[in-house]
Amino acid sequence: MRRGFLNxxxxxxxxxxxxxxxxxxxxxxxxxxxxxxxxxAVPSNDIGITTRGFxxxxxxxxxxxxxxxxxxxxxxxxxxxxxxxxxxxxxxPKPIYTSRTPPLPGFTSWDIDSTGxxxxxxxxxxxxxxxxxxxxxxxxxxxxxxxxESMPNFPxxxxxxxxxxxxxxxRKSSIPNAGMGMFATENMDVGDMxxxxxPFLAQPQATPYMPGPNGTDPEMFLLALFRQLPxxxxxxxxxxxxxxxxxxxxKMKGVFDTNALPMDLRPGDPLFxxxxxxxxxxxxxxxxxxxxxxxxxxxxxRVWALQPIKKGxxxxxxxxxxxxxxxxxxxxxxDNYAISPCICPSCLLPPAxxxxxxxxxxxxxxFAPPQWYVDxxxxxxxxxxxxxxxxxxxxxxEIIKESTMWMDLMDHEKCWVTTVIEFxxxxxxxxxxxxxxxxxxxxxxxxxxxxxxACLGLGSGSGWAAIxxxxxxxx
Ligand SMILES: C[S@@+](CC[C@H](N)C(=O)[O-])C[C@H]1O[C@@H](n2cnc3c(N)ncnc32)[C@H](O)[C@@H]1O
Numbered sequence: 001m002r003r004g005f006l007n008x009x010x011x012x013x014x015x016x017x018x019x020x021x022x023x024x025x026x027x028x029x030x031x032x033x034x035x036x037x038x039x040x041a042v043p044s045n046d047i048g049i050t051t052r053g054f055x056x057x058x059x060x061x062x063x064x065x066x067x068x069x070x071x072x073x074x075x076x077x078x079x080x081x082x083x084x085x086x087x088x089x090x091x092x093p094k095p096i097y098t099s100r101t102p103p104l105p106g107f108t109s110w111d112i113d114s115t116g117x118x119x120x121x122x123x124x125x126x127x128x129x130x131x132x133x134x135x136x137x138x139x140x141x142x143x144x145x146x147x148x149e150s151m152p153n154f155p156x157x158x159x160x161x162x163x164x165x166x167x168x169x170x171r172k173s174s175i176p177n178a179g180m181g182m183f184a185t186e187n188m189d190v191g192d193m194x195x196x197x198x199p200f201l202a203q204p205q206a207t208p209y210m211p212g213p214n215g216t217d218p219e220m221f222l223l224a225l226f227r228q229l230p231x232x233x234x235x236x237x238x239x240x241x242x243x244x245x246x247x248x249x250x251k252m253k254g255v256f257d258t259n260a261l262p263m264d265l266r267p268g269d270p271l272f273x274x275x276x277x278x279x280x281x282x283x284x285x286x287x288x289x290x291x292x293x294x295x296x297x298x299x300x301x302r303v304w305a306l307q308p309i310k311k312g313x314x315x316x317x318x319x320x321x322x323x324x325x326x327x328x329x330x331x332x333x334x335d336n337y338a339i340s341p342c343i344c345p346s347c348l349l350p351p352a353x354x355x356x357x358x359x360x361x362x363x364x365x366x367f368a369p370p371q372w373y374v375d376x377x378x379x380x381x382x383x384x385x386x387x388x389x390x391x392x393x394x395x396x397x398e399i400i401k402e403s404t405m406w407m408d409l410m411d412h413e414k415c416w417v418t419t420v421i422e423f424x425x426x427x428x429x430x431x432x433x434x435x436x437x438x439x440x441x442x443x444x445x446x447x448x449x450x451x452x453x454a455c456l457g458l459g460s461g462s463g464w465a466a467i468x469x470x471x472x473x474x475x
Contacts, residue, residue: 121145122228136274137228139203139221144269148296155299168195170281174314175343179241181283181314188309191450194290195278196302200233201225201256202263202274219253226252236277243338258337261301263294279303284337285316285344286329287414292317293457304454306416316344322415323365325358346413360413367406369423382430399431407447421451429467442471 123138123145138145148154167188173181188194203221226237242254249257259280260273279292279301289307294300303315320332326347333339341347346357372380385395403424410416425448432441449464 122225124228136198136200136202136233137225138199138201138272138274139225141204141270144265148265151297154297166195167192168278168315170278173283175283178283178339180281181316182278182281184309184311184313184315187311188305189450190305190308190447191453192305192309194303194305194309194315196298196300197276197279198300199261199263199274199276200236201229202272204270205262205273219250222252222256237275240275240280261292261294263296263301265296276301282315282317284319284333284339284342286318286320286322286326286342286346287344288316288318288322289313289414290315290317291416291454293455295457302457304457306451306454307414322413323361323417325361326354357413360409361415364410364413364415364417364420367417367420367423369419373423378426379430381427382434385431386434393435396431396435399427400435403428403431416451416455418452418455421448421455429471433471438471442468445471 121140123140124136140148167184167186168182169185170180170182173179175181182195184194203225226234229237237255240255240259242251243258244254245251256273256275259275261276261279263272263274265272282290282292282303289305289309290303291306292301292303295302303317309315319337320329322329324332326349330341330347333342346354349357372378381399382396385393385399388395406420406424407428410420425444428444429441429448432438432444445464445468449468452464
């Protein structure tokens with residue numbers, strides 16, 4: 001999911017509420033392609049190094065406690081209040097929890113039972129006293145929390161995180177009218193981790209609608225979740241920004257939609273979105289210096305530096321796919337985040353340069369590696385270059401020039417596309433090695449490694465560590 005997806009879908013849903021009742025929508029980001037660009041979570045196979053058992057034990061303890069103190073949704077057959085989601089709910093009415101929804105044709109991810117009803121649970125996530133983190137709450141379709149729990153090492157903890165010290169602070173943004181923002185308290189390099197954080201409230205990007213006296217209420221589950229938060233969690237929730245204070249929806253929905261970050265679960269599961277105390281404070285730029293990734297196994301987001309960041313710089317991420325034109329970006333930002341206009345460096349370019357920037361981004365977006373690469377025959381190009389027996393090695397030089405151009409284009413636009421990084425970095429490394437340029441090959445590997453970590457999260461790289469060891473071994 002991209003930031004904004006919730007809002008956008010919701011607006012659409014609102015307009016076609018009646019239709020939605022018959023055929024509820026799933027908001028999703030099926031292409032997954034833009035994940036390399038914005039604050040878009042990618043399906044993560046990030047396993048990292050986990051302290052086996054530590055979190056798991058903590059989690060089991062919480063689950064057991066949960067059964068006693070009943071943080072699991074209470075079954076209710078009635079839904080007497082709230083309609084349409086347009087009410088402001090600073091003091092929400094008495095909680096109504098439900099584990100039954102009306103029939104949901106086509107909404108298979110909610111495990112509809114033989115009576116045509118779907119079940120949901122609200123699960124309290126582990127307290128990690130050592131990290132001083134309050135429990136978070138999450139709404140799961142029936143069976144999903146059990147499925148996640150049964151994954152080996154879920155939720156895991158990267159021990160390096162225990163040694164991680166804060167390199168950020170939250171204060172007034174340097175962007176006019178942007179409210180609060182996150183700032184670096186240390187210098188950072190590309191690929192450095194800025195913060196790791198757990199969601200304190202999460203739900204599927206699309207929840208079933210509940211019937212109310214005047215129609216449906218898409219906020220039903222959000223309210224139920226909110227009610228399960230501890231007091232400090234509720235305070236954090238209300239402290240977050242609402243970009244639509246004057247409606248059309250409730251403050252609760254406004255806060256969620258303004259701040260929700262994407263969370264991909266297992267393939268086939270509904271896409272989730274959640275709130276973080278600090279990461280939700282990060283403002284948008286179309287030339288961001290940071291990127292958010294989600295790790296299912298660690299049940300947490302990480303923010304990575306995409307550019308060298310100096311102490312005191314504001315951290316920015318992109319809420320939207322960056323390969324869009326300025327006009328398209330401005331539309332999405334205005335409609336979904338009330339950012340109007342975006343005054344980031346690329347949106348402020350003079351017309352001619354702005355047009356060029358749009359073209360560059362389109363080009364990056366449309367990049368497709370050649371068939372021989374897709375067919376996993378990556379050496380064919382170099383073999384051909386070697387066969388030509390050209391003493392000037394013109395073909396190799398052309399390859400280096402072309403791939404360097406692509407890497408520079410991304411750097412120039414601050415628009416990183418993982419397929420471009422992967423293909424052109426690999427090509428450059430091989431061409432440099434063929435030319436005897438070991439140090440240039442090594443430099444390319446280091447850059448690709450850092451960028452891929454920033455774009456995809458831990459453990460998602462294309463084996464750059466192994467390549468780097470191999471090059472180091474070449475004398
Ligand atoms: C996720 S919140 C970011 C944190 C927020 N600034 C705060 O004070 O908590 C998103 C909201 O911040 C504001 N914002 C973020 N980036 C902005 C930008 N580049 N220009 C103006 N406002 C921005 C918008 O109101 C947007 O809806």
